[in-house]
Amino acid sequence: MSKVRVLVGTRKGAFILKSDGARRDWSISQPHFPGWELYHLKGSPADPNRIYASQSSSWFGQTMQRSDDGGLTWTAIGNKFLYDGDTGTHQWYDGTAHPWEFKRVWHLEPSLTDPDTVYAGAEDAALFRTDDGGQSWNELSGLRKHGTGPHWQPGAGGMCLHTILLHPTDPRRIVIAISAAGAFRTDDGGLTWKPINRGLRSEYIPDPNAEVGHCVHHIAMHPARPDTLFMQKHWDVMRSDNAGEIWTEVSGNLPTDFGFVIDVHAHQPETVYVVPIKSDSQHFPLDGQLRVFRSRTGGHEWEPLTHGLPQENCYVNVLRDAMAVDRLDECGIYFGTTGGQVYVSPDGGDHWQAIAENLPSVLSVEVQTLP
Amino acid sequence: MTDSATNLRSEESASVASVCIELPAVLRLLAGIVTSDRLTLAVEQPVTLTCVIQAIESAYPALCNTLRDPATGKRRALVRFFACGADISHQPLDAPIPEAIAQGREPLLILGAIAGG
Numbered sequence: 001m002s003k004v005r006v007l008v009g010t011r012k013g014a015f016i017l018k019s020d021g022a023r024r025d026w027s028i029s030q031p032h033f034p035g036w037e038l039y040h041l042k043g044s045p046a047d048p049n050r051i052y053a054s055q056s057s058s059w060f061g062q063t064m065q066r067s068d069d070g071g072l073t074w075t076a077i078g079n080k081f082l083y084d085g086d087t088g089t090h091q092w093y094d095g096t097a098h099p100w101e102f103k104r105v106w107h108l109e110p111s112l113t114d115p116d117t118v119y120a121g122a123e124d125a126a127l128f129r130t131d132d133g134g135q136s137w138n139e140l141s142g143l144r145k146h147g148t149g150p151h152w153q154p155g156a157g158g159m160c161l162h163t164i165l166l167h168p169t170d171p172r173r174i175v176i177a178i179s180a181a182g183a184f185r186t187d188d189g190g191l192t193w194k195p196i197n198r199g200l201r202s203e204y205i206p207d208p209n210a211e212v213g214h215c216v217h218h219i220a221m222h223p224a225r226p227d228t229l230f231m232q233k234h235w236d237v238m239r240s241d242n243a244g245e246i247w248t249e250v251s252g253n254l255p256t257d258f259g260f261v262i263d264v265h266a267h268q269p270e271t272v273y274v275v276p277i278k279s280d281s282q283h284f285p286l287d288g289q290l291r292v293f294r295s296r297t298g299g300h301e302w303e304p305l306t307h308g309l310p311q312e313n314c315y316v317n318v319l320r321d322a323m324a325v326d327r328l329d330e331c332g333i334y335f336g337t338t339g340g341q342v343y344v345s346p347d348g349g350d351h352w353q354a355i356a357e358n359l360p361s362v363l364s365v366e367v368q369t370l371p
Numbered sequence: 372m373t374d375s376a377t378n379l380r381s382e383e384s385a386s387v388a389s390v391c392i393e394l395p396a397v398l399r400l401l402a403g404i405v406t407s408d409r410l411t412l413a414v415e416q417p418v419t420l421t422c423v424i425q426a427i428e429s430a431y432p433a434l435c436n437t438l439r440d441p442a443t444g445k446r447r448a449l450v451r452f453f454a455c456g457a458d459i460s461h462q463p464l465d466a467p468i469p470e471a472i473a474q475g476r477e478p479l480l481i482l483g484a485i486a487g488g
Contacts, residue, residue: 035397059449059483060398060437076401076433080441102442 004326005070005368006344007051008336009038012360014053016071019355023332023346026355032074033065040321040364041071042108047115048368052077052134054105054120062104066134077134081105081122084141090124091153100124100144107321109164113171121161125152125178127190140190143176148195148212155179155215155234162320163216168223175229175244180215183231185244196244200233217260218320222269230272230299232262232320237274239299250299255286261323265348266331270298273333273349275318284315292335294349308352309343316341321364328369336362390414390423391478394434398481402431409478418473420452420464438481439464453480 006017013031032038036055044050053065053074062081065074081102092098103123111117116133126144128137152159160179167173172189175196182197200214207213215234222228231238231247236257238247251257258279265271272295278286285291290309293302316339326332333349336342340359345352392410394402404410412426428435435441438450444464446452451460454469455477471477 033401057397058486059395059447060401061440061447063401063433063437079436082442 002328003370004328004332005043005048005370006324006334006342006355007041007043007071007364007366007368008342008356008359008362009041009053009321009364010336010340010360010362011037014038014041014055015356015359017342017355021328023326023328023344024353028356029071032071036063037104038363039104040107040366042110042366043368044110044115044118045112046110048370050110050115050133052108052110052118054108056104062102064105064134078130078136081120081126081128081137082139083126083144084139085145088145089150090159091151093154097150100126102126103158106160106162107164109166111171112166112168119164119166119174121164121176123158123160124154125159125161125181127161127164127174127176129190140186142186142191143184143193146184146193146195148181151212152178152181153213163219165219165221165226165229167226169226173226173243175219175221177216177219177231179217180213180234182212182214183216183219183229183244196240197247198245199240199247199249200238201236201249202234204234218262220263220272222264225269228269228298230262230264232259232274234258235279237262237299250295252295252300252302254293254302259318260320261318261335263323263325263333265333266325266327267329268296268331268348271296271348272299273323274302275323275335277317283317288313288315290314290316290337292333292345292349292352305345305349305352307350308345308354314339319363322362324365324367326367326369332367334365334367336365338362386416387413388416388418388473389475390418390426390472391475392423392427393478393480394427395481395483397483398434398437401437402433404431411475414473416473417467419467420446420459420462423468423479424464449484449486451482451484453482 002021008015013034016029019026039054041053049070051067055063064077066077087100089097105120107121109119120128127140163177165175177183184193217232227243229240237251240247256276259277289311292305316337323335333345338361342356414426
């Protein structure tokens with residue numbers, strides 16, 4: 001029987017939750033790296049026992065960890081993230097030029113085929129890659145040195161590269177997203193990049209249709225349809241059917257189109273999930289009701305999913321990397337909250353149960369489907 | 372052992388100090404140090420904070436870049452060094468540290484600043 005392993009990154013450590021394919025009974029590990037911020041953990045698709053983790057601290061900076069036994073034991077790996085060549089500047093909050101400064105790794109994306117190759121999305125925004133299992137990291141500086149770089153600016157959470165999507169068959173194509181610069185794509189393995197933000201409209205920036213400057217919160221892709229991308233922007237849920245060349249809004253009947261997470265059902269490429277959040281400053285669910293919204297039509301038409309989720313007095317947030325899906329026959333949907341809950345729906349969103357209720361604030365959730 | 376080899380050993384030991392260091396618990400855990408609160412490391416003389424950090428990173432690679440930023444080489448803002456009851460965090464990393472530390476009579480205390488509200 002298949003198993004699932006859920007990798008949860010929190011403000012105060014990492015936790016590994018395990019269950020069999022029924023996903024009713026769960027075990028929760030002791031905290032890994034207690035006291036450290038674990039922005040993201042992700043397993044290698046090529047070797048699921050190989051897991052990479054981004055561990056950071058305001059005191060002691062960025063460290064990186066690797067497990068070769070499914071998270072039982074960990075080894076510290078290389079943590080030297082140096083920008084390539086001239087550091088350059090980007091826009092600061094007050095509009096002045098500010099030098100790029102490395103702060104942390106937000107997102108790790110292991111190669112689909114090589115356990116030793118991993119991409120790392122950093123704050124201040126840059127993309128790094130290791131080809132030696134994390135011993136050394138090198139910047140793919142064509143992104144940061146893209147001509148628009150000096151105009152990028154941080155979002156409220158910092159200028160982070162938070163989304164990395166690898167094309168399932170073409171290793172030269174990668175889509176990334178940065179808050180608050182927008183989405184970018186390379187078709188040559190990271191040498192050159194182009195902004196892919198046409199169709200995005202952000203009323204809160206000087207030119208709402210600008211080439212860059214959009215606060216993209218997250219992008220999701222179904223591997224069977226890599227040209228179709230779904231985006232949760234600061235406001236607006238968007239989709240593109242041509243790998244980001246042009247985007248159209250699909251917010252439809254959502255009660256608010258602000259939110260952070262977005263993901264796609266493992267077997268239904270037009271079934272999409274978001275968690276609407278009240279903004280611009282409150283950042284908790286509308287009316288104290290935690291509701292996931294599902295569209296079975298690739299957007300426009302959304303239905304609230306509430307069974308098993310708190311429907312009163314709930315004021316948590318769901319951060320951008322805190323939703324994932326498993327690949328079991330009946331697709332499971334998972335998300336974590338800033339209140340320390342992790343929820344799973346083993347039936348595509350119809351019914352939910354809390355599988356952890358009192359963790360530290362959840363930063364990221366990833367799921368591994370194991371034989 | 373030849374005379375020249377004896378002289379070489381003598382010069383080597385004269386250029387290395389034995390320094391006692393206390394690390395924060397979170398870093399001891401990261402490095403897998405479970406035996407003692409204090410480390411004694413051989414540090415090149417003249418003993419400076421840079422030399423101490425290099426000795427720590429050499430002995431415990433998991434601690435690389437945790438005390439100073441690899442891009443700037445500067446002490447991380449919330450890392451503090453105390454020697455003989457004094458905060459020496461703001462002195463240049465390449466300045467000599469007190470003799471009592473360099474001679475191993477007093478420990479060098481490395482702390483994470485109390486911060487965070």
